[in-house]
Amino acid sequence: MNKSPLFLLLVTCLFSGCGAYFNQPVGVQKAAFGENTPATASLAEIPKPKEQIVVGVYKFKDQTGQYKATELGSTFSTAVTQGATSILIKALEDSKWFIPIERENLGNLLNERNIIRSTRQEYAAKTEPNEAVLTPLLFAGVLLEGGIISYDTNIITGGFGARYFGAGGSVKYRQDRVTVYLRLVSTSNGKILNTVYVSKTILSQSVDASLFRYVNLNRLLEVETGFTRNEPIQLAVTEAIEKAVEGLIVDGIKDNIWEVNAPKKQVDTFIEQYDKEKDEANLAQLYNRHLDEKRARFGLELTGGATYMQGDYANPVAKPMGRGALKFFFTPAFDISASTNVFTLGNKNKLDVGYTTLDINLEFLILPQDTFTPYVFGGTGVGFNKDVENVHSKVQFGAGVEYLATNHLGVKLYGEYNLNFTDNIDYVEQGVRDDYYWRFGLGLTYYFPKSYKYNKK
Template structure:
């Protein structure tokens, strides 16, 4: 009887899972659409017209990295980047309006087909000489190069928090692909011009979940998430489009080829130089990160909102809000002095509740000071100062040593924001009104706020 019940129960569960699995299928399929274009496509299409189109050949624009897709579980023989870069380059040449692309990647197939045509014509010529095929176009320029680098995990990072089974997290990863493109004269073999471009590939993942007991033997679990992966083939396409645009413009500048309307070239070049200068001012490093040595120099002011609590002799101290003001003076791009003044409250239910001020001086160190986002650590000292000497507090001033760590983000040279956690160890016990135990009272806090750098003080 028991076996029969287990069998029926298993069959019921299996039927429910089978029915539910059907609802997880896609509701519809998506129709085929036109291919997605890169961000450089429109500027490539707007290039000035050439005085005469260049007959150009591409034998093979190939992947020279030799890399395969990384896999943690099994060996993968799938390549990391597309093997169809030749087709992408040929399409870009056609869209630019500067080249007459001729087929060379499958030249053997083309010659075989021409031979077939010639043989058929001869068989059906009736003894007369067959009409010859027109000659093949020959290239004045060959475009060579390839995908020379695909670097994975150039930058990785993430952030997450979880409290009582509820929380979320985010992760990101940055890869980058590098291509080289050169134009070669078919008459002399001279390399006329070489350019290279680098394009980043960003992957992001956000997820959150809930896992907690809502009642005895009742567990609630929920998860949601979102993942974004930039297609590597689009990164290669954008890098090739941008490289071809640079090749054409620099070739015009060095008189390798000419445009029909030079005034149009000057206008286009002015816009191109403006964008290039703006990009160069960002001073990107090898990781593609923007290098700004002046971000955290001079004087800056900030205001923070915070929550914090005492770690002392009471098991259930309150978590109280607070507000603080800070002044920071940079020593160099890495180190700075920071003075904080805070107003908050220390309390425990039915025990004590007193407003308190704190003042501290910290030596601050930024881990990546030249980038917009930088972790930081700080150490120093200060004191809690009560408004007056309360009856349940033995002292009015309680000195402490302080540690702080967090993240600082600068939108520009003037405005930024930060989030941090702080820890203070008191040198005198009794902040909660009780002097007892092996360790003195402590205080923790979580802070978030904004930073402002006035231009007239830097």
């Protein structure tokens, strides 16, 4: 028995799993300062205020009521952090816009102040006559309320795996989502000045590989490796809260709730970037879908593929095909496609003939505002051979998928059924059924830059 291929496979499996082991924590690690999130940097870039705002946060609670799930059910450990108030206060400090005051444990603060007063009164004779009195507490101009209102698990799950002859591997992923609401309340009249809603996805990934093989009659080889990576929920909650604080600040600038100590041009540029991000978020849907106009009105398509004849001869064979088309979208979902198709039809040892067809189709994109969409089409056309003979009319219909690799370039794969109103496509008229053929294509569509949008009612 030749064991060289098996040995190479074993070595490959071992080294493919080394990446996980090389990054394993194999010793005691020192304490480290907490990681920043992308939203932390955004907070630092906000133009600073003319005067900081005193803000009170009594409680920013976990309102989901969820407990952490396990394979055997659930535990008494909560699914999300119970320390969101501390995270929010840290975000307020990082922004340099607010002066947070202690309100979550106000009772402890008041007790301590009472101890100070009683101690001074009890030992008043031993104190200096000009000793300063206890300074008054700051009061908040605004309050921040809200909380973590949802933690949705398994909003997307999936993976891929393969196994052959005892060797294989798999990749799995899962996506959760946490959502926070934050509102700004005026203490002078109780009016809610603004409310911000922010969501953050949480990704978990798992990769594993294994080998199970009898190397001989009495020797069994079994190898397993893999790793799992989970995005920390606490960091996701932190990023969502920091993003909510940023939204409150910018909306307050736009509504003239507070003033900015920065040049007007800098403030206008910052607000413009925020509005652009907000507009994109308003178009976004669940599963990273963005409902905006992806394709321009005009497109140019080039496709290559194969045809498959179904006529009076047996043993059809695949033959090459080329296609060029112009497309015009009169709505985001519907377009008219005019195409020229050059192709060959053939049967083994019987038929090998070239044709040209001029087709016009009505196409319908099922998900016109998505990057990836299936579509269906149907239309009519006329065909003829290279000598412009054997002219015939036909109808065609089919379906396919298109993926936008860039804003102007789409990749499409489709299949098309062509029904001809003649039985002479293969130059043999036999039976009562007309000849037909299939066309399968893979191609590119270039969408010209958009100069205007579709008319919307």
